[in-house]
Amino acid sequence: PKRYSITLLPGDGIGPEVISVAKNVLKLAGSVEGIDFIFQEMPMGGAALDLTGVPLPEETLSAAQKADAVLLGAIGGYKWDKNEKHLKPETGLLQLREGLKVFANLRPATVLPQLVDSSTLKKEVAEGVDLMVVRELTGGIYFGKPRGFGTNEKGEEIGFNTEVYATYEIDRIARVAFEIARKRRGQLCSVDKANVLEASMLWRKRITAIAADYPDVELSHMYVDNAAMQLVRYPKQFDTIVTNNIFGDILSDEASMITGSIGMLPSASLGESGPGLFEPIHGSAPDIAGQDKANPLATILSAAMLLKYGLGEVNAANRIENAVLDTLNKGFRTGDIYSAGNKLVGCKEMGEAVLKSV
């Protein structure tokens, strides 16, 4: 059988619970499709801080770099919120993205017919939403230099960051986005603030240049403030969105909330080569950690993305996606997506239900 090594990073809060469930689903789907996994669990985020004093230990990063793919639960919690920057769980996540060079973050936001009522948007606005945000993940203001604190001419304290993009960074994320749009409905909307920012002007110029290689994809441009509005007004207008790191952070979260079921949404972060990083969109939810209440479906669907985008194992990926739909059709619901007439279950029971359908 084929054999892949997977680094599991359970992290904090509900992370360990959802990872443990997703691991079992991955194992079973693999064994049915003739795939073996070797799993290695490593500490990351707050858990790593408590254990080793840093949010991303070297051993964790190098294990992840050597793996075929990385599956992350969630990181962060009140306990480490006041930490200095280099000792924040979030800093560990940024270091992991940088260390794995995963510059392309794919965040699908889909409204499943079974869950359309979970959205705060009217049914006719929410139903049928099926979009993908492609977010640049290792550049822009998150990593740009110079950054830090200083004083201005008047001697006052200042805090500053640099939003910067180079052509190669824009070109490579553009290609990922055009390829994805091509496999979807053939529409790509690039979001920027080119009426104000030079970094966005270069972004728009390069996206437009790369478009020449994808004549079958229809490219449009939208300002970020308008995009934030249009996602609320008429989200169905979007197929694939490509945008920079910070705008992608904001818009992908907005898009995910429009579906009303954040506990359902997976993500994939990919580089040129090397292992991809797969994780649910949701956070570590410390308030419900350890109570068997978390929705494991986002992590299970992240495992499906791992199979599809990370390992090219499309059959095993489809098997998991179908099992999730099947489980929802049978009426299983965790608290976050519960509605009357369905069966309320915990994290483990949801996992067992999915296993039965794999």
Place this chain on the structure above:
Amino acid sequence: PKRYSITLLPGDGIGPEVISVAKNVLKLAGSVEGIDFIFQEMPMGGAALDLTGVPLPEETLSAAQKADAVLLGAIGGYKWDKNEKHLKPETGLLQLREGLKVFANLRPATVLPQLVDSSTLKKEVAEGVDLMVVRELTGGIYFGKPRGFGTNEKGEEIGFNTEVYATYEIDRIARVAFEIARKRRGQLCSVDKANVLEASMLWRKRITAIAADYPDVELSHMYVDNAAMQLVRYPKQFDTIVTNNIFGDILSDEASMITGSIGMLPSASLGESGPGLFEPIHGSAPDIAGQDKANPLATILSAAMLLKYGLGEVNAANRIENAVLDTLNKGFRTGDIYSAGNKLVGCKEMGEAVLKSV
């Protein structure tokens, strides 16, 4: 009678139509309250580009600086979209904000009971939303230096901008926001990205420091990605939001769309002293320009903000606000807020209806 000089900047697209209506409303409300206005119309935006070659002629800026308040319609249009940066209508608007030193942008987003159905959000989510975004308007990445284009070590082209805030810039917008929250429901939510950006860390530190002077206001902090979600999930949780220039651009547009009636929303931009700048949130809508279809209520309500925040003429401001509510109660609706059972009118007829209620 009291006498104020008002600079009118009709601008582009539907700008002239809505300004002409709002001017009449301002005149009448003034005369009832014993206030005289001297109006001076000046070119700005695309109209100024066509006339003088620049988007903000010196005469326009100096007229605005000498006025008691400035009322702007809207700027921009397809015609000037491909212009170089310094010849874009938007650049004129940024120069006007800078020239008037209006660092505090107030953007209320209110769901009126008469218009709750216009929102794409479910009725129970939209009804009762009444929030105010206080956006820093003359700092941050919009104006930060260095900015421009260059090459990196590898000789590749780069585009870059600087997000930078100094303590005094944060302190003064914080005070405006705390004062406003104090007069509203006493809750201020500061939005930043302090888990990643140094500029946001300083922002959070200063907002927290200034809070000591406002013990009656309850301060909370939220990351911008979460704020973009929470506006969709449960917008009623917000009273007053304070945030930086770019996050404010995005979130205030998202908030305005949540109300479903962008054609209704005014804004005010204020400095330490000197004239304020008042304008509707909506754009120049070139597709319906000159067709008498525009909704003038956002500009009329901007005139009310001009009276209240710009001139301290609260009675005249209330008179206009009540006239607008009265007109809506009578069933007058422009196309953008029309629903069955109401009376569809154009821009002028809506203006006449409001005049009757002033």
